Amino acid sequence: MNNQIEALFTTALGLQPPWHVAKVELNTAKRRIDFEVEHTGKRAACPACGVEHQLIHDRVRRSWRHLDFFQFEAWLHAEVPRVQCSGCGKTAQLPVPWAREGSGFTLLFEALGLSLCRELPVTQAANQMRVAPKRLWRRVRHYVEVARAKDDMSGVRHVGIDETSVKRGHQYITVVHDLAAQRLLFACPGRDHQTLGAFADDLRAHGGDPARIEHACIDMSAAYAKGIGQSLPSAQISYDRFHVVALANAAMDEVRREEMRTSAAAVREAVGADSKKTLRQLLWGMRKDAASWTRAQFEAMHWLQRSNLKSARAWRLKQALRLVYREARDSNSDAIALGALTKWMSWARRSRLEPFKRLAATLKEHLGGVVRGMLDGRSNAYVEAMNGLLQKAKSAARGFRDPENFIAIAYLRMSKLKHLPQSPLVPAIPRDYGRYRHVC
Template sequence: MDAKELFTLALQLTPEWKVSDCQLDQEAHRLTLKLDFVAGSKFCAPGAEHQLLCPVHDTVEKSWRHLNFFQYQTELVARVPRVKTPEGKVVQVEVPWARPGSGFTLMFEAWAMLLCTQMPVLEVGALLGEEDTRLWRLVAHYVEAAQARRSWTQVRRLLIDETSARRGHRYVTNFVDAQTRELLFLSEGRESEAVGAFVRELGAHGAVPEQIELVAMDMSPAYRKGVRQYLPKARIVFDRFHLMQMAGKALDDVRKQLRREGAELAGELWAIRGNSWTRSEEQLAHRQQLCTQYPKLGRAMMLRETFQDVLAGEDAVALRWWVTRARRSRLVPFRKLADSVMEHWDGIVAFLETRVTNGVIEAINGLLQLAKRMARGFRSFRNFRLMALLKAGRLQLHLPSLSPT
C-alpha cells in the first residue's frame, strides 16, 4: 500500500474519490493532499428533486483545511465536478468531506468546535494557525443551527436578569427557562424592548406568548413594563435575593447615618453584613456588642433578619406585619424599604406562594462572564451571544464524528 492509498483509506473517501498526489513541504510544515474523482463517475446535483446521476460538465479547484498530520498542517485540494442538470443548470456537486461553503473539512470543524467550547476563540486560532474571524464563522454556523432546532413549547416559567457585556455600562438581558435551567435567549440592553425581542423569537421555536405563566425578575421598571406589555398573562415574581439586597442596603444606610452622627463604625460593615450562620462566635459576639452600643443599629439588624425570616416562609400576613413594624421603626431607610414592599406587593406575595427565585440565573451569569472572557476581543454582541449560548444554552451540537465509522 502506497501513501496515496493509505490517505484514501484514512480520509474515508467514497468510491468515486481518491487521493491522486501527496506533497510534503518540510520547510513550510505543510502537507498537501490532492484529491480527484474517478474518471467516468457521475454525481447527483445538490438540491435537485430527482436523484438522477449526472455526468461531469466541468471542474473547479477547491481547497480545505484538514486536521494536522503529526506536526504538518494539512490541506486538501480537489477538482470538484460541476454537473448539468436535466433542467439545463450547471451546479457544483457536494463533496463528502466538507459542508458546502466551508473552507474546513468536517473533521477539522469538529475538532475546532471542541476546542472553542473550552478555550477563547482567539487562543484556538493561535493554536490551529487560523484567523479567529474564520473560526467565529464556524462557531456561528453550529451554534445558530443548534439554536434554531430548539423547541420552547414546554417553557412555562421564565427567569429574567441582566449581566454586563462590556465596559461602559453595556448590558444584555438574559432569558432562562426556570425548569430546565437553560439559557434561551439574549437581548442587547435592559429596556422593556428586550422582552419584546424575546417574544418575537418565540414563534421561531414553536411557542406563543400566552404559554408563559410566570416571570421571575428584579424590580426593574423596564422589565415590569415589558412583561406587562408583551406577556400579559404571565404572573410577575420578584426574586428574594434582590429583596435581601435592598434590606442589606437599608442596614448599611443606617450604619452610614450613625457614622455621620459620630458613631465609631468605620470598618464595621463586614461585622454586620451577612447571615448569622455564616459568622463565627467571635463575630457574632462583636455584632451583638455593636447592636447593644447603638440601639438604632440593633433595630436595623432586627428588621433585616426578620425580613429574611418572613421571606423564608409563605405567610403574607407576616409580611404585612413586617411592613407595619418597619414603618414604625423611625429608621428612614427601612421605612423606604417598607414603602417599596407595598408598591411591589403582588410580586412579592407571588414569590411567597411559588418560591421561584433567580438563584439559577445568578449561576448562569457566572457562565456568561466566563463566556465573555472566552470571547475576549469579540467585535460584536453577536459573538458574545454565540459564546453565551455555547456555554449556558445546553445546545445539542450536531458535530461530525472524530472517530472512524
C-alpha cells in the first residue's frame, strides 16, 4: 500500500526517473505533509559542460515549499547529487525538475504566488501563502525581469507617455504604453527628458527602433517634449483631449474659487434662499457632463446660465472647448480644427478671466500638437486609466517604500508579458459549462 501511495505522489508531482517519491510523512497536528524525493542514478551528465556518465561525487540535502496538498502545508526534501566532472574538472549540483536553482520554493508554488500578486497586494498574497512578503517580492522581480528580457517590442509605433506618483514628496515614475496593443512598455523613476532616453535604450534592447516610433501622445510637459525630440526623432507629438480639457476644468475651478472668495456675499445674495445647497450643486454640476446632472444640479446650472457671474462665463468657455473638439473630430480637417481652436483662443483672451487667458497662451504655444491631438483619434485615456489602477494598487498596498517594487507590480499587471509562469489553478483543458445549464 505504501508503494502505491508513493507512486501516486510521484505521478502527482510530475516526477520522472531517476527521481521518485521514496517516503511520505503526514503530521496532522502540524497540518503538514513532507515528501522525501530520491535520485536513484549512480551517474549523471555534468550540468556545467554536458559530458555524459559522470560519477556522483556527493549529495546535498535541500528542501522546498510546495503547493498545499488538501489542507496540509507541503514540503519536498531531497538529497541532490553533485557531479564531479572528468571533462571540465568542476563539481556541480544537478538541477531539480521541480524548482529553479537557488529557490526555496517549487516552480508551481512560485507560479501561484505570481497569480495572486496580479490581483492582491503582495503582503496580502504572502499572508495567504504563509510566507514572508520579502521572499514573494524577490520572486515577482525575478520573473518580471526574465519575462521582459524575452519581450518583443519590434512592432511598437504609437506610444502614450505620462507620469504617476509613487509616494508623497513629489516622487514620480514615467510610464510609456503601447497605444495600439494597450500594454505597458516601460517604467522608470523620474519624469524628466532623460527618462525617454532610457526608454529608447530599453526599446532597442527588445528589438524595437526609436526612429520608427511615429506618434507620441503626452501632456503639455516641456521635459517630455524635449525627450521625444532627442530620443524619438521621427515621432509626431500630440496633446490629447483629456489633458487639454483637464486644463480647462482647472481654469474654470480657479475662476469659481476666486469668485467665491472675493464675492461670496454677493453670490449668496444672488442665489437667494438655500444658497449653500445651490452652491454645492454648482460645484459638481460645472464639472460634470450635462447628461450626468441630477435634478438638483440641473436646476442649479439653469440658474447659473441666467446669471452674470464670472463662473458662468468660465463654464461656457469650458463647454465651448469640448464642442471645438467634437467639431474637429466630425470634420477631420486640419483647417476646420485650427480655425475653431483659433476662435476659441480669441474668445478666451477677451474673456477677462486670467486663468483662461493663460490657457489660451499655453494652447497657442503648443498649437500644432493640440490640433494633431484633435484629429488623430488617439489619446492617453488608456494611459490615465492604467495610472488610476496603479494608484488603486498603491492604496491597497498602503504605499510602496521601494519604487522598483511599484514598477515590478506595474509590469506584472499591465505589460501583458507572455513568458510568465502559468497559474497552477488554471485547468489544462477549458471546461464546457454549457452542458450544465439545464441543471440550473
